[in-house]
Amino acid sequence: MPDTERLSDEALDALLFLSRLELSPDERSRLKRQAGEIISHFDSLSRIDTSDAQADHSGAVDAGSLRADEIGPSLPVPAMKRLSGNFLDGYFAVPKIIEGE
Amino acid sequence: MGIERAELIVGCEVHVQLLTKTKAFCACENRYGGIPNTRVCPTCLALPGALPRVNRELLDKSILAGLALNCTVASLTKFDRKNYMYPDLPKGYQISQFDMPICEGGWLDIDVSGTTKRIGIIRLHMEEDAGKNLHIDDRRSYVDFNRCGAPLAEIVSKPDIRSAEEASAYVQGIREVMRFIGVSECNMEEGSLRCDVNVNLHVTEGVGEFATPIAEIKNLNSFRSIRNAIAYEERRQLEEWKGKRVTLQMAGKQTRGWDDDRGVSVLQRTKEEASDYRYFPEPDLKPIVVTSAHVERIRAMLPELPRVMRARFEKDFGLTAYDAQVLTTSSSIAAYFDAAAAKSVDPKKAANWIQTEVLGVLNTQGITVDEFPVPPEDIAKLVDSVQSGINTISMAKDIFSRMINSNMSFDALMATRVQTRNADGSAIAAWVDEVLAANPKVVEDWKRGRKNAALWLMGQVMKKSGGTADAKLANAILERRLQALQ
Amino acid sequence: MMDATKLPVVEILSLIDDGKLSSEELVKAYRAALEGDRASAKPLNAYVEFFDDAGDLARAADARRKAGERLPLLGVPFAVKDNISIAGRALTCASDILEGYTSPYSATVIERLVAAGAIPVGRTNMDEFAMGSSCEYSRYGATRNPFDRDRTPGGSSGGSAVAVAAGMAAFSLGSETGGSVRLPASFCGLYGLKPSYGRLSRYGLVAFGSSLDQIGICARTAGDAALILSVAAGRDDHDETSADAPVPGARLEALPRGLAGLRVAVPGEFSGIGTDPEVASAFERVISLFEKAGAAVERISFPLLKSCIALYYIIAPAEASSNLARFDGIRYGARVDGGKGLFSLYSVTRDRGFGPEVKRRIVVGNFVLSSGYVDAYYKKALAVRTLLVRELTGLFGRFDLLLSPTSPTPAFRIGEKVDDPVAMYLSDLCTTFANLAGVPALSIPAGATKSGLPIGVQIAGKLFSEPLLLGTAAALRGEGL
Numbered sequence A: 001m002p003d004t005e006r007l008s009d010e011a012l013d014a015l016l017f018l019s020r021l022e023l024s025p026d027e028r029s030r031l032k033r034q035a036g037e038i039i040s041h042f043d044s045l046s047r048i049d050t051s052d053a054q055a056d057h058s059g060a061v062d063a064g065s066l067r068a069d070e071i072g073p074s075l076p077v078p079a080m081k082r083l084s085g086n087f088l089d090g091y092f093a094v095p096k097i098i099e100g101e
Numbered sequence B: 001m002g003i004e005r006a007e008l009i010v011g012c013e014v015h016v017q018l019l020t021k022t023k024a025f026c027a028c029e030n031r032y033g034g035i036p037n038t039r040v041c042p043t044c045l046a047l048p049g050a051l052p053r054v055n056r057e058l059l060d061k062s063i064l065a066g067l068a069l070n071c072t073v074a075s076l077t078k079f080d081r082k083n084y085m086y087p088d089l090p091k092g093y094q095i096s097q098f099d100m101p102i103c104e105g106g107w108l109d110i111d112v113s114g115t116t117k118r119i120g121i122i123r124l125h126m127e128e129d130a131g132k133n134l135h136i137d138d139r140r141s142y143v144d145f146n147r148c149g150a151p152l153a154e155i156v157s158k159p160d161i162r163s164a165e166e167a168s169a170y171v172q173g174i175r176e177v178m179r180f181i182g183v184s185e186c187n188m189e190e191g192s193l194r195c196d197v198n199v200n201l202h203v204t205e206g207v208g209e210f211a212t213p214i215a216e217i218k219n220l221n222s223f224r225s226i227r228n229a230i231a232y233e234e235r236r237q238l239e240e241w242k243g244k245r246v247t248l249q250m251a252g253k254q255t256r257g258w259d260d261d262r263g264v265s266v267l268q269r270t271k272e273e274a275s276d277y278r279y280f281p282e283p284d285l286k287p288i289v290v291t292s293a294h295v296e297r298i299r300a301m302l303p304e305l306p307r308v309m310r311a312r313f314e315k316d317f318g319l320t321a322y323d324a325q326v327l328t329t330s331s332s333i334a335a336y337f338d339a340a341a342a343k344s345v346d347p348k349k350a351a352n353w354i355q356t357e358v359l360g361v362l363n364t365q366g367i368t369v370d371e372f373p374v375p376p377e378d379i380a381k382l383v384d385s386v387q388s389g390i391n392t393i394s395m396a397k398d399i400f401s402r403m404i405n406s407n408m409s410f411d412a413l414m415a416t417r418v419q420t421r422n423a424d425g426s427a428i429a430a431w432v433d434e435v436l437a438a439n440p441k442v443v444e445d446w447k448r449g450r451k452n453a454a455l456w457l458m459g460q461v462m463k464k465s466g467g468t469a470d471a472k473l474a475n476a477i478l479e480r481r482l483q484a485l486q
Numbered sequence C: 001m002m003d004a005t006k007l008p009v010v011e012i013l014s015l016i017d018d019g020k021l022s023s024e025e026l027v028k029a030y031r032a033a034l035e036g037d038r039a040s041a042k043p044l045n046a047y048v049e050f051f052d053d054a055g056d057l058a059r060a061a062d063a064r065r066k067a068g069e070r071l072p073l074l075g076v077p078f079a080v081k082d083n084i085s086i087a088g089r090a091l092t093c094a095s096d097i098l099e100g101y102t103s104p105y106s107a108t109v110i111e112r113l114v115a116a117g118a119i120p121v122g123r124t125n126m127d128e129f130a131m132g133s134s135c136e137y138s139r140y141g142a143t144r145n146p147f148d149r150d151r152t153p154g155g156s157s158g159g160s161a162v163a164v165a166a167g168m169a170a171f172s173l174g175s176e177t178g179g180s181v182r183l184p185a186s187f188c189g190l191y192g193l194k195p196s197y198g199r200l201s202r203y204g205l206v207a208f209g210s211s212l213d214q215i216g217i218c219a220r221t222a223g224d225a226a227l228i229l230s231v232a233a234g235r236d237d238h239d240e241t242s243a244d245a246p247v248p249g250a251r252l253e254a255l256p257r258g259l260a261g262l263r264v265a266v267p268g269e270f271s272g273i274g275t276d277p278e279v280a281s282a283f284e285r286v287i288s289l290f291e292k293a294g295a296a297v298e299r300i301s302f303p304l305l306k307s308c309i310a311l312y313y314i315i316a317p318a319e320a321s322s323n324l325a326r327f328d329g330i331r332y333g334a335r336v337d338g339g340k341g342l343f344s345l346y347s348v349t350r351d352r353g354f355g356p357e358v359k360r361r362i363v364v365g366n367f368v369l370s371s372g373y374v375d376a377y378y379k380k381a382l383a384v385r386t387l388l389v390r391e392l393t394g395l396f397g398r399f400d401l402l403l404s405p406t407s408p409t410p411a412f413r414i415g416e417k418v419d420d421p422v423a424m425y426l427s428d429l430c431t432t433f434a435n436l437a438g439v440p441a442l443s444i445p446a447g448a449t450k451s452g453l454p455i456g457v458q459i460a461g462k463l464f465s466e467p468l469l470l471g472t473a474a475a476l477r478g479e480g481l
């Protein structure tokens, strides 16, 4: 398959939506080609037999080693104001949220 | 060919906010309300470079909840990222569990119109809550991250529910158990219990059976809205089926919002991609090994559950189903009654006293039973003192209120009362004679060997004295007079 | 005064101990080197900020020393890649999207180094969000290689490598996801250490590929790297993936050295394709040094190594697409609100805030995780990664070290690969396996090309074998490397 066809326009639209990216037409077509090229390099993996490769979770930790439930410090409000110019009346202000958006 | 049968199929996803001191993945305090954005840190605000740390109580309370719902606890569990972007979700993903949840395969028994039904539970998994979006004015929304990262257990039922009433009973059952075992307050108004329902119909027409598209109705925040939304959806889907004949296979699943004011569900138009959550194992957290010893330690903390307790109260103490229900609304009230009943000769009387008097005081004073000053043993003594005729009901009520106000024990109050008792033998003898003269039939009963008759007569004497008679003296005089009549 | 700017940490400490050098003088000298360079025709552009108060901090360290305080790194100035948080300092990851952000907290590694007396003097340039192999994808422009200013220093920690190579810091911190410290170290003639996964806390390091990321060290000697590692290593309660594996024996003398008897594997997969002849001959020289000193060098075949680039460019972008979702313009950093609602705020902010390479990786990451593709790509990659870890564990049962060039070529030209992502990705050919398997790897300077470009070779060992790697590097130096 030519690399330019690895990603359909619909698929790219969906990915740009998931990525929350809005691209110029130029940037979009360049990305479509380059992403296609990159993806085509992944095909080599399909030839590797992984039927015997179940994750072993050998790095798992014991339940008893988890963080104790003890309250620690939170950030002071002035720190929030330094983070954002949109920290208004104690809240982070955002454009009006329309449910389901 | 007409519709022969349209069976309602409902599954519930209940989110329960866990009562821990700190949030799920950071050390910020986990508490409802308060000044917005004051319980946030680099981790729950998703500042660059911050990392999560699992609260051990998130795990242990989830295990306790799962055990209470008869689930199997996983020996190995892990967290996954559920990716979606929303202003109240700072990281752009929710730490949740995908394919290795902490608990699986349980059930909850519910009672609907006199019969017991078992609702299967597919899984219980751990996750974190989002912040809160406030819509104060028309131009902007405002986000408070205090709730962000609060620990949640999501409980997913099998689609075993067949009516709005069953759904409501199921969610009430979950709430009762979770409150009973102390893992959550399950306050729907404060959002510490939230419910999504999945609803569709299995329609039978001749030889054909069709499933209508599943509607997921999100964030139902009262039992009334759960019932109303399901009932509405049942009607709506039946009408839609008759008109459009669209099946689940054709249309899949849709998300609907519930408009409580208008009493209708509204289709939420979301992009298909928005529900592609791209789950993958959370690389910042290691899988967790849960040993059977750990599970057993938690199982040992599991109290007797309300349904079991109710059955015991009915069987051992002769309570009505209603009384048993009232006395198991919380684990502390149930434990209070249990302790009183164990010490009392007539647990039913103790039950009545607790329901009317104790719960009445709790209500008017707005306190919990843990804050109530009178120990359950004293309720047993008080109730028994009425039973034995030492106190009349009105005297007992007087003692009850004095126990509350003075913090004095039942025995102490009785002792002080004896000192101020009327020990005038001639006055008491006069009351005894009056009582015997007025109740010849009871005296006859006593003669025939009914010893309870003496208790009753004693009560009458005490009543006549207005509760002032020295009970021991009065009892001795009554005994002497009765013996004389023999 | 002597020129102290090119001295290793260990020598700096002894000069300061002897009263022949002060921390303040050293910071002054680094600043002078930086300012001199800024005035040149083609500035290196190593630092994005050299802290105004660095001299004050150095003076304070000198005062503490005078008062009798003794700490392992007291007064040693170091440079920090601009993706590692320092409380009260700007942090941008060389991205427009973090415009205006100041970190309210410090990374654990920074806290430990500062507690040991070291002084962070500035933030260094990098590829945006550490995505790149050339230090060109930066909002601050490209960083240049001090050995040839028309060439890249390698990336993504190019600024950190150049700051040390050009005499503007005693050592520096970079970050490693697929070779981002080793590659620039090899292009700039330095030691570049990628520690074992979990050896150093990631708390405060801006996440790129969380299962691969480690803070790395650029140093002038193996001994310096050992000292810095010993101060920074160990379990951190803020990072559940950090290991309870401190590195005792701060000084090089304590490290295992001596090449005799070492079993060294040289996989053919790294030396065949496209290797520059000068790199190949430098590499052969290292092999003969090992052999002469009594090590057993064996050429082996390890076919899975060829799959590591594909593996890496699936797993790293997948994790990155999720890790970078937090840059949404809501709570901090840049926000572009065109008044067209929430979705537009997100997508325009991110479109303007991220550069082309970051966008590519976010899109590819979302692709390999999206429904319909997740099994063929992401899950397949996880399975291959499991195989790789298993086979590599087996290999390190039979061999002490895996030896290869750090990069098939010396530093390439600025602009050469900037528009060809796949060619750029191949720069990481020899390095990504260590991140995928979590094992430590060290790039060692191994001479230069005729035109003077540094060449690096890489040794890797089993998990937590950093002492062996560093001791071996020191021994090779003793053998004349």
Ligand SMILES: [Zn+2]
Binding pocket: B023, B026, B027, B028, B039, B040, B041, B042, B043, B044, B045, B149
């Ligand atoms: Zn927090």
